[in-house]
Amino acid sequence: MKIRTQLMFIAAATLLPVVVFSAVALNLLLEAERNAALKNLREAARAMALIVDSELGNADAALRVLATSRALASKDLRGFYEQAKSADRGPGSWTLLFNYNGEQLINTLLPFGNTLPSSADLLRVQASKMELKSVLEGVAGNRTYVSNLLKSPLTGRLVTTVNVPVQLPGDMKYLLTETFAADYFVRVLSHGNIPSSWTLAIIDRDGNFISRSRGADQLIGKPARPELIRAARDAQQGQIRHLTLEGVDSYDVFVHSALAGWTVAIAAPADQIELSARRAVKLAALGLLAAVLMAAVTAALVSRSLVRAIAGAAASAAAIGRAEVPAESITDIEEIDKLHAALNNAGILLRQELQSRQRAEAEREALLGNEQHARQLAEQQNTAKDQFLALLGHELRNPLSAISGAIRLMQMQPAGGVNPQHLLRAQEIIERQSKHLSHIVDDLLDLSRMSMGKISLNKKPLDLARVVKACVDALHTTGRTSAYTVSVAVESAWVDADATRLEQIISNLIGNALKFTPAGGKIDIKLKAEAASHTAVLMIHDNGIGISSELLPRVFDAFVQGVAQSDKALGGLGIGLHLVRQLVQLHGGEVSLMSAGADRGTTVLVRLPLLSEEARQAVVPVTAETAGAAPLSILLVEDNRDAREMMAALLDMHGHQVIEADTGEEGVLRALEHKPGIAIIDIGLPDIDGYQVAARIRSHPALRGTLLIALTGYGQLADQQRALGAGFDYHLVKPVDIDRLMDIIRGNSAASRLSV
Known part of the structure; x- marks a missing residue:
């Protein structure tokens, strides 16, 4: 058998299992892609059912809160009407109140005192759906009852109702009903993030549409497809494949509302569900076919070159057998060429192999070092994340705890009346801690906006000296500087900047100096305008705990911070300096931080471009009249x-x-x-x-x-x-x-x- 034939057999034997297993894999891929798409469809249906249950649950909760109304207990129907009106859930929703005899007492759809439909009309609407008197008597164990789709005798619109029986002292029994127009749920479900090609529907227990994303005007109140109704009756959740009312071959996934028993169904065209799977299978099949063709062509070309090279090697061997010097033979196969020059080039090849191995070992060591560095970086980032989450919880709980205690103090009413000093102290605590919570949230939002490049500046000419003084005065007013010696030496320096962001930068830097300086320490704040560099230079120096050499290179990174003094009431999230650097850079400036080490203080320098003299001349001063x-x-x-x-x-x-x-x-x-x-x-x-x-x-x-x-x-x-x-x-x-x-x-x- 010729070598060309053997190579073709080798290629065929190699590709045969690849083809077989590829076919199996392609089939599995098709099934997996289809299942993944259907899983997404089921998750979307569950999410929609949760939205429906959330709306019904909120209505139930609101009705049960209304059931405890003092106005209802005292039969103050006008007062109860106002409460019920405020509890309505927006357009398409209103509240009704019935007495034990089924008479309608309140309907928030109409002004109080208007003539209401008779109880006979309402009973005719609900007679086939529920027994009003049974609900009033609490036969269902005081459980909420959600109706199917009904026709309102007042408006003639299709509605659904949430009904809560009310039992009050003195044998007073009522029925509270929250009524939803059918288009209410159309608006509710329109917020669901589903593709426009999908069809979303809510079906009541009788199989009639309550809401539908397609053809709602014509189909609300009409029955759904019989096969979908049968499937929904037989199972709590599931899926079928059928033709929708529009005649589209679709996968229809359904689940049931836990509160109402309604069916929430989402239909997606079968072509769309299987599109990605078919595309993936087609691409893989084309790749497999290309691989087979390439293997066959390569085998043919290689076999022809190999036959020629072996024939030349055989001729050289025959020449050696005849004690002849083989003629030089250059082929297109590297191995055959090496065979001819093996003895002469053995030493060279060995040295080349050794050098190649050394290079490979060096590359492997470099890769290993990079991998270890990347792992350490990932571990550091993960640790920083965990520390940030723990610190965030601590930072949120502290002010919340203080606010909760202050509120409790304000709620206490001793016999002699509220202590004015305690009340004032509680108000100060709530105000201070609320500002602290707002500051935390603002910093987190600024960090998020900064990372997405959504921070914008509202620049205008400002005297940086006035901004610095205002920030220091604000700290004096709050009492944060009372335990420190703060010196301020500033000269006028006009810049083009955002006033709010400048205050944020300066307050962060001064706040850091206060936080990391023990009580009794000193903080120096200086501002000067350097004409030579056309730069405003702000320096903030403290004699606090300083920064270690290990922390100094990372001090401007997010979620990195030093250890504050144990007696400080305010901590931090380690994002202040990161935001400072970003904001300074947005203003075209730069910020640097220096420290000689632990317990040797810290100096921060902020440099911002000065405003040109022409722009400075154009600034209109604020006068007493303005x-x-x-x-x-x-x-x-x-x-x-x-x-x-x-x-x-x-x-x-x-x-x-x-x-x-x-x-x-x-x-x-x-x-x-x-x-x-x-x-x-x-x-x-x-x-x-x-x-x-x-x-x-x-x-x-x-x-x-x-x-x-x-x-x-x-x-x-x-x-x-x-x-x-x-x-x-x-x-x-x-x-x-x-x-x-x-x-x-x-x-x-x-x-x-x-x-x-």
């Missing part, structure tokens, strides 16, 4: 009653006239009626959001001069941009910084007075 504040008419739109009352009280204490509104529509009407100078508007309102309120106010010529301030819990850059795009002048994040708000109001008051 620094004052005049009373203003302020519109406050906030749906949270407690927050609105507290903010109104604060503004009133500053001498301003406050106009209150708890909805967006009311806020627009009040603005048109009173034409306020300033409007503080919450973004999340029950009817229209704050962006729409701002747009409507801006659309009226008489209100275009009104200063609009957005007040929200969302503080990302996208939220700020959206607020400004809607017409707001300022974007403030809850909990609002009262000093910052008052500065804005005073600035607007001064501007108004100058324009008169």
